Amino acid sequence: MSVAAESGTFAAPAIRQTGILIGDEWRPAVSGKTFQTINPATEEVICEVAAGDKEDVDLAAHAARAAFESGPWSKMDARDRGRLLLKLADLMEKNLDELAALETLDNGKPIGDARAADLPLAIDCLRYYAGWADKIHGDTIPIRGNYFCYTRREPIGVCGQIIPWNFPILMTAWKWGPALATGNTVVMKPAEQTPLSCLRLGELALEAGFPPGVINIVPGYGPTAGAAIVKHPLIDKIAFTGSGETAQRIMVDAATTLKRLTFELGGKSPNIVFADADLDAAIAGAEFGLFFNQGQCCCAGSRLFVEDAIHEEFVERVVAQASQRVLGNPFDSETTQGPQVDRDQFDKIMRFIDSGLKEGATCATGGQRVGNRGFFIEPTVFTNVSDEMEIAREEIFGPVLSVLKFSDINEVISRANNTPFGLAAAVWTSDVQKAHKLAASVRAGTVWINCYDVFDAAAPFGGFKMSGMGRELGEAGLQNYTELKTVTLNLGG
Numbered sequence: 457m458s459v460a461a462e463s464g465t466f467a468a469p470a471i472r473q474t475g476i477l478i479g480d481e482w483r484p485a486v487s488g489k490t491f492q493t494i495n496p497a498t499e500e501v502i503c504e505v506a507a508g509d510k511e512d513v514d515l516a517a518h519a520a521r522a523a524f525e526s527g528p529w530s531k532m533d534a535r536d537r538g539r540l541l542l543k544l545a546d547l548m549e550k551n552l553d554e555l556a557a558l559e560t561l562d563n564g565k566p567i568g569d570a571r572a573a574d575l576p577l578a579i580d581c582l583r584y585y586a587g588w589a590d591k592i593h594g595d596t597i598p599i600r601g602n603y604f605c606y607t608r609r610e611p612i613g614v615c616g617q618i619i620p621w622n623f624p625i626l627m628t629a630w631k632w633g634p635a636l637a638t639g640n641t642v643v644m645k646p647a648e649q650t651p652l653s654c655l656r657l658g659e660l661a662l663e664a665g666f667p668p669g670v671i672n673i674v675p676g677y678g679p680t681a682g683a684a685i686v687k688h689p690l691i692d693k694i695a696f697t698g699s700g701e702t703a704q705r706i707m708v709d710a711a712t713t714l715k716r717l718t719f720e721l722g723g724k725s726p727n728i729v730f731a732d733a734d735l736d737a738a739i740a741g742a743e744f745g746l747f748f749n750q751g752q753c754c755c756a757g758s759r760l761f762v763e764d765a766i767h768e769e770f771v772e773r774v775v776a777q778a779s780q781r782v783l784g785n786p787f788d789s790e791t792t793q794g795p796q797v798d799r800d801q802f803d804k805i806m807r808f809i810d811s812g813l814k815e816g817a818t819c820a821t822g823g824q825r826v827g828n829r830g831f832f833i834e835p836t837v838f839t840n841v842s843d844e845m846e847i848a849r850e851e852i853f854g855p856v857l858s859v860l861k862f863s864d865i866n867e868v869i870s871r872a873n874n875t876p877f878g879l880a881a882a883v884w885t886s887d888v889q890k891a892h893k894l895a896a897s898v899r900a901g902t903v904w905i906n907c908y909d910v911f912d913a914a915a916p917f918g919g920f921k922m923s924g925m926g927r928e929l930g931e932a933g934l935q936n937y938t939e940l941k942t943v944t945l946n947l948g949g
Contacts, residue, residue, distance in 0.1 A: 466787045469557040473655040474505045479519040480668035486511040496564035496795040497830045508676035513684035516672035520614040520641040523669030538589030543664040545582040558653040564795040578629035584913035585633035604945040609938040611639035613692035616685035621647035622752040638937040651675040718926030718936045722851040723879030726872035727757030731765040733884035743777040745908035751855035755880035778835040795831040802831035805854030812847040878920030
């Protein structure tokens, strides 16, 4: 592992907005309360942000309901909705460097990742769904009798959207794109750790011309603002990305109003490498699949299964690759690994590292804090890991890789599936039959073959088992934001 010098290639951005967006107005919280957002690279306070609560959510929900039922949004031609999404995407592209810098400042991710991955993927997502806006339609259905029967796809209504801190801009786009393309209005709560980029996108949405009340943003804490969104009677649907524990609480709280629910939750994804794989590609994929975004990815390939014939060589090379990651100032273009998002996450990861050591795994590299300021953790690789160890069972959400040895394809399929999670998986092999057997047998919403973390707005993403319900992205992502209505007309005679 090396440490980047502070080159100052990119400057920290100005903070434009810290309020609550309701209708087309930016307001303080009704309570007057604020919370601090912290720079994870320096542990310094960036600014104070309005702390929304039940009262603010109520105002936002009423604004969203009015916009949905009686505002210009409800009467707007679908193609015009698409044009607004395109305009927002254009404004994001125009302000790409500023938005990337906000993401780096608030989240700690390297500026190179924010500019090359997060922003382009978010922009592409909005443009993709802009193209869908005027292509959402029902079907005609032949039924018995002299009737004309058809279906309509109609928007659900007001959508509460709660996003995580690991990809704030990208998750905003994933939520806004299908919701707005289908004619819904939204009340969004960004993560309290990373509210700034979402608030800036709210400003850009107003600049693009979205009518008042279509997009409302209430920053705040999960137990207050988040819970109020889930329980509010004027909100028809909840889309949540985050932990399974929170999703369970949402299901309970949403039961009284039978809200529509979609969840994208955690994972403990198996990354399986056979001896016949292209080892150079597999090593690069193993390193990227775990350490990208400081390991703070729900689909991180944290369980690396390596066939016994190549295990020693592969481990040696993965360790060498991990050791070459450059930690340091995330605004430095040379940095490849920034800090963890906050103190809580840092402490959680360090507890898992301690657990791995106590349970007998071998720390081949890393395992320590870097520096005395900021939440930096060395890229860490554990070997001699067994399936029963905590580091092989629990989602760590940090730069900690567990390497496990296997001998047989049926064995590794069974072990890969021996988890309550089912978000993603990958297989590396030159044998196409083996690849497709793994793809069919592993219980996961996404399976990558000879690649990792390949995302496109057109490809659905979501989990099996405890990793979620419903899908985001692609045509499938639209279905979560529409109700299906059947209309039957008596033709007489």
